[in-house]
Amino acid sequence: MRYVSTRGTAPALDFREVTLAGLANDGGLYLPDAWPSLTRDEIAALAGLSYVETAVRVMTPFVGDALSEDELRSLCTQAYGRFSHEAVTPLVQLDHRHWLLELFHGPTLAFKDVALQLLGLLFEKFLTGTDRPLTVVGATSGDTGSAAIDALAGREHVEIFMLHPKGRVSDVQRRQMTTVLAPNVHNIAIEGSFDDAQAMVKAMFNANAAGTGPLGHLRLSAVNSINWARLMAQVVYYFYAAVRLGAPERAVAFSVPTGNFGDVFAGYVAAKMGLPVAKLIVATNVNDILHRALSSGDYSAKGVVATPTPSMDIQVSSNFERLLFDLGGRDGAAMREQMAGFEASKAMRLTNAQLQGAAGLFGSARVDLDDMALAMRWACERAGQVIDPHTAIGLSAARASDLDVPVVTLATAHPAKFRDAVERATGARPALPARIGNLFEREEGYETLPATLEAVAGYIAKTAA
Ligand SMILES: Cc1ncc(COP(=O)(O)O)c(C=O)c1O
Numbered sequence: 001m002r003y004v005s006t007r008g009t010a011p012a013l014d015f016r017e018v019t020l021a022g023l024a025n026d027g028g029l030y031l032p033d034a035w036p037s038l039t040r041d042e043i044a045a046l047a048g049l050s051y052v053e054t055a056v057r058v059m060t061p062f063v064g065d066a067l068s069e070d071e072l073r074s075l076c077t078q079a080y081g082r083f084s085h086e087a088v089t090p091l092v093q094l095d096h097r098h099w100l101l102e103l104f105h106g107p108t109l110a111f112k113d114v115a116l117q118l119l120g121l122l123f124e125k126f127l128t129g130t131d132r133p134l135t136v137v138g139a140t141s142g143d144t145g146s147a148a149i150d151a152l153a154g155r156e157h158v159e160i161f162m163l164h165p166k167g168r169v170s171d172v173q174r175r176q177m178t179t180v181l182a183p184n185v186h187n188i189a190i191e192g193s194f195d196d197a198q199a200m201v202k203a204m205f206n207a208n209a210a211g212t213g214p215l216g217h218l219r220l221s222a223v224n225s226i227n228w229a230r231l232m233a234q235v236v237y238y239f240y241a242a243v244r245l246g247a248p249e250r251a252v253a254f255s256v257p258t259g260n261f262g263d264v265f266a267g268y269v270a271a272k273m274g275l276p277v278a279k280l281i282v283a284t285n286v287n288d289i290l291h292r293a294l295s296s297g298d299y300s301a302k303g304v305v306a307t308p309t310p311s312m313d314i315q316v317s318s319n320f321e322r323l324l325f326d327l328g329g330r331d332g333a334a335m336r337e338q339m340a341g342f343e344a345s346k347a348m349r350l351t352n353a354q355l356q357g358a359a360g361l362f363g364s365a366r367v368d369l370d371d372m373a374l375a376m377r378w379a380c381e382r383a384g385q386v387i388d389p390h391t392a393i394g395l396s397a398a399r400a401s402d403l404d405v406p407v408v409t410l411a412t413a414h415p416a417k418f419r420d421a422v423e424r425a426t427g428a429r430p431a432l433p434a435r436i437g438n439l440f441e442r443e444e445g446y447e448t449l450p451a452t453l454e455a456v457a458g459y460i461a462k463t464a465a
């Protein structure tokens with residue numbers, strides 16, 4: 001399997017190279033040069049398999065020769081052995097039509113663990129014997145940061161710098177990052193938004209590719225969903241859930257609380273591989289650029305509003321570029337032009353091909369605070385489930401849809417990560433699970449910096465080992 005950039009001029013890479021590279025050196029995002037597919041029989045044969053075996057079968061075509069099947073199985077066994085539920089991503093039935101897919105049984109209690117536990121092991125495997133360490137630079141609105149830090153803390157040959165927007169993540173999210181004091185972990189609180197942080201990360205990669213900026217001596221890599229391996233690992237749970245609900249005989253819909261468009265893009269990949277997906281509902285909070293884009297073609301960024309769903313307080317969704325590229329005929333030159341226009345004006349219109357192409361599979365909804373709280377109360381009172389506010393955005397959108405197939409809402413975080421918001425909506429304050437036990441007694445360490453490239457790149461340049 002070869003990987004190509006959405007902007008058409010970066011070299012094609014194999015799986016090992018694409019995992020270590022992160023962002024393409026032309027500023028684009030990598031994706032497979034063609035979608036692999038599973039036949040109906042191969043999908044049917046996933047029924048009853050463990051999560052690890054499902055993962056091996058779904059990911060093998062993407063990995064190609066970079067790992068043997070046994071090596072991939074061994075990494076998956078290690079990664080998913082750290083989850084606290086035997087099923088790794090269990091399904092919970094809410095009523096006759098709605099299910100939750102619980103993605104929060106990993107070490108940091110959010111769906112990011114599913115991919116990042118594996119990515120940490122892939123880095124280690126691919127870097128064995130290297131004389132050039134990897135400097136991971138990432139941006140987080142709360143969950144990627146803690147999952148990446150858990151996956152990389154103390155590992156050899158890799159150091160991580162994680163940027164989060166100061167004061168805009170929950171206390172639990174912040175402490176999950178800043179109380180990890182391993183020497184290869186560096187937390188930076190920036191005085192700006194997640195979008196500012198993500199833009200700086202991309203700018204650092206672009207400067208590196210151009211041989212400019214203070215980080216030229218470093219080998220940069222990414223743990224955000226700009227890294228293809230992140231999305232690949234997330235494709236697995238769409239298959240795992242759908243076969244349990246009757247695929248390939250029965251189509252299933254998914255409602256996905258969305259910010260950076262990574263999780264829902266993994267659902268698109270599953271559909272491209274042959275999984276019968278009736279609909280992918282892109283559920284946004286009031287930061288609704290994706291809902292506007294998919295419903296009317298208007299992809300224009302407005303100021304970010306802080307909400308009780310901080311992990312989705314995003315306006316510029318990285319992975320949307322992957323979808324636009326695929327739907328627009330995979331034309332790198334056209335994508336370069338479209339993205340240059342967006343980067344200059346923070347606004348663009350989808351082409352007809354993109355808008356109509358998306359309409360076949362995607363629906364979307366904007367969920368405000370009242371509907372989010374209603375969904376939390378409904379889950380609690382009618383189905384006995386305490387859900388986090390991000391999941392509630394997805395559930396609200398799912399319940400508003402009129403689909404006549406099973407609708408699976410991705411439960412992207414454990415409610416204990418957002419205790420204040422859960423308590424406000426339901427009156428119940430979730431307890432911190434034992435696995436993150438004394439979080440509030442641990443010492444914190446992080447640097448606060450202005451949201452400028454100069455300050456952040458300068459700090460990384462002087463701090464990196
Ligand atoms: C809890 C939670 N839900 C939903 C999302 C949105 O996912 P994505 O950015 O892949 O669209 C995030 C952040 O990524 C998150 O942390």
Ligand SMILES: N[C@@H](CCOP(=O)(O)O)C(=O)O
Pocket residue numbers: 139140141142143144145223224225226259260262311312318
């Ligand atoms: N919500 C995310 C934002 C980063 O998304 P990613 O999937 O691209 O890493 C977070 O929690 O950090």
